[in-house]
Amino acid sequence: MTKALDPKNKKPKSRSRTATESSILAAAEDVFARFGYHGTAINAIADKVGLSKQNMLYYFPSKEVLYQRVLENVLNQWLEKMALLEQEGDNPKTMMTNYIRGKIDISRVHPNGSKVFANEIISGAPRLRDYLKTNLIPQLEADVQLIKQWISEGRMDPIDPYHLFFLIWSSTQTYADFSTQIELVLDKPKLEEQDYDKASEFLIHLILKGTGIH
Amino acid sequence: MTKALDPKNKKPKSRSRTATESSILAAAEDVFARFGYHGTAINAIADKVGLSKQNMLYYFPSKEVLYQRVLENVLNQWLEKMALLEQEGDNPKTMMTNYIRGKIDISRVHPNGSKVFANEIISGAPRLRDYLKTNLIPQLEADVQLIKQWISEGRMDPIDPYHLFFLIWSSTQTYADFSTQIELVLDKPKLEEQDYDKASEFLIHLILKGTGIH
DNA sequence: CAAAGGCTTAACCTTTTGGTCGAATTCCAA
DNA sequence: TTGGAATTCGACCAAAAGGTTAAGCCTTTG
Numbered sequence: 001m002t003k004a005l006d007p008k009n010k011k012p013k014s015r016s017r018t019a020t021e022s023s024i025l026a027a028a029e030d031v032f033a034r035f036g037y038h039g040t041a042i043n044a045i046a047d048k049v050g051l052s053k054q055n056m057l058y059y060f061p062s063k064e065v066l067y068q069r070v071l072e073n074v075l076n077q078w079l080e081k082m083a084l085l086e087q088e089g090d091n092p093k094t095m096m097t098n099y100i101r102g103k104i105d106i107s108r109v110h111p112n113g114s115k116v117f118a119n120e121i122i123s124g125a126p127r128l129r130d131y132l133k134t135n136l137i138p139q140l141e142a143d144v145q146l147i148k149q150w151i152s153e154g155r156m157d158p159i160d161p162y163h164l165f166f167l168i169w170s171s172t173q174t175y176a177d178f179s180t181q182i183e184l185v186l187d188k189p190k191l192e193e194q195d196y197d198k199a200s201e202f203l204i205h206l207i208l209k210g211t212g213i214h
Numbered sequence: 215m216t217k218a219l220d221p222k223n224k225k226p227k228s229r230s231r232t233a234t235e236s237s238i239l240a241a242a243e244d245v246f247a248r249f250g251y252h253g254t255a256i257n258a259i260a261d262k263v264g265l266s267k268q269n270m271l272y273y274f275p276s277k278e279v280l281y282q283r284v285l286e287n288v289l290n291q292w293l294e295k296m297a298l299l300e301q302e303g304d305n306p307k308t309m310m311t312n313y314i315r316g317k318i319d320i321s322r323v324h325p326n327g328s329k330v331f332a333n334e335i336i337s338g339a340p341r342l343r344d345y346l347k348t349n350l351i352p353q354l355e356a357d358v359q360l361i362k363q364w365i366s367e368g369r370m371d372p373i374d375p376y377h378l379f380f381l382i383w384s385s386t387q388t389y390a391d392f393s394t395q396i397e398l399v400l401d402k403p404k405l406e407e408q409d410y411d412k413a414s415e416f417l418i419h420l421i422l423k424g425t426g427i428h
Numbered sequence: 429c430a431a432a433g434g435c436t437t438a439a440c441c442t443t444t445t446g447g448t449c450g451a452a453t454t455c456c457a458a
Numbered sequence: 459t460t461g462g463a464a465t466t467c468g469a470c471c472a473a474a475a476g477g478t479t480a481a482g483c484c485t486t487t488g
Contacts, residue, residue: 210424
């Protein structure tokens with residue numbers, strides 16, 4: 001794979017290096033998503049990028065390190081968009097709508113990331129317990145506070161905020177993690193944009209109504 | 215769920231043999247759930263049962279066969295209880311309530327089965343596409359018809375039945391598949407019965423209200 | 429233009445693991 | 459008791475996969 005000449009390259013080595021690393025990470029995310037950590041042969045990733053195994057190991061010294069980097073990328077991308085608090089809007093309805101729509105968007109745009117994450121959690125989250133504790137949970141707690149505030153202000157029904165988030169997380173991520181099953185049920189080779197839109201509308205409607213947000 | 219013996223069985227299996235096979239299957243379900251197909255070493259299963267690897271292979275000739283049997287067991291157990299149509303009750307509210315509660319029960323009693331299934335779907339369901347097509351989907355279609363009927367009778371809101379099932383499946387199975395994450399959030403070493411009860415009540419309330427079932 | 433340093437490859441090594449084979453042992457009914 | 463079937467075990471094997479090493483190639487830069 002020859003890289004395009006870049007006239008304004010000031011540090012070509014570092015530039016091409018990051019490019020190579022990115023393509024490796026992308027391929028790795030894909031393969032790890034489908035086969036899980038153990039099911040993935042680093043050779044399969046190398047083939048996909050068009051590198052030899054040894055050469056790929058030059059960029060990432062081990063399978064474990066590569067996997068960690070993939071996981072890291074996924075999590076960072078996620079956490080950014082995953083706060084209810086940070087949604088646009090000044091009222092429960094708008095914010096919740098944006099939140100749900102955002103989560104479905106992630107399932108649509110980054111299904112592989114979601115699958116890697118799912119694999120990790122199912123197998124007991126050995127590698128990211130700490131990450132979850134220090135990053136996800138604090139953010140969630142803030143979101144929970146917001147929900148409680150809305151409840152106390154009578155802007156929604158008094159429901160358990162934690163289980164509400166479990167519901168939203170699972171029902172949105174299922175369009176990534178379980179896409180195979182959904183495609184089978186809907187009899188489509190691949191989910192299309194309209195399917196995700198439909199899912200969004202459905203979930204938004206049901207959850208808003210179900211929680212009494214108006 | 216007829217336990218009819220295979221016609222091609224010349225002799226019924228001995229009591230001790232079936233007992234051994236059962237304990238192997240149980241251990242296998244456990245290990246496959248945690249590590250996935252590729253991540254599981256048959257030695258780990260054998261150790262757990264207290265057999266040598268070779269001896270275990272005497273009962274199940276290969277890892278693949280053993281895995282298939284585990285999957286088979288899980289699916290059969292599931293399908294039995296998974297029809298909305300077969301729930302007790304003569305009205306939408308009761309039937310839907312029992313359905314959701316039943317699904318949460320499965321997550322509580324058979325979390326490993328759920329995880330094995332989840333692993334399989336995430337990795338593209340290579341081994342059970344056919345099973346889903348011939349077993350799950352027909353049952354689902356019948357359930358979808360029932361929902362449509364309820365809608366046409368004005369007993370619930372006009373919503374998309376398919377996405378409703380996706381929501382119920384995902385939000386109930388998450389208490390098995392993602393239990394690690396949930397335990398972390400709820401700050402408990404292990405989910406207790408009351409947690410599942412709470413989840414049931416939450417989901418039942420939200421889904422009934424959200425779909426306009428009364 | 430030539431040294432330095434980044435990049436790539438061939439050959440090789442080690443460990444793990446699914447699986448085989450035949451001998452030994454146990455179980456069971458005649 | 460005994461012969462045959464069922465079960466268990468020790469020894470071994472081949473393939474796959476992660477990883478190492480040392481040597482060569484290519485690009486940049488002083």
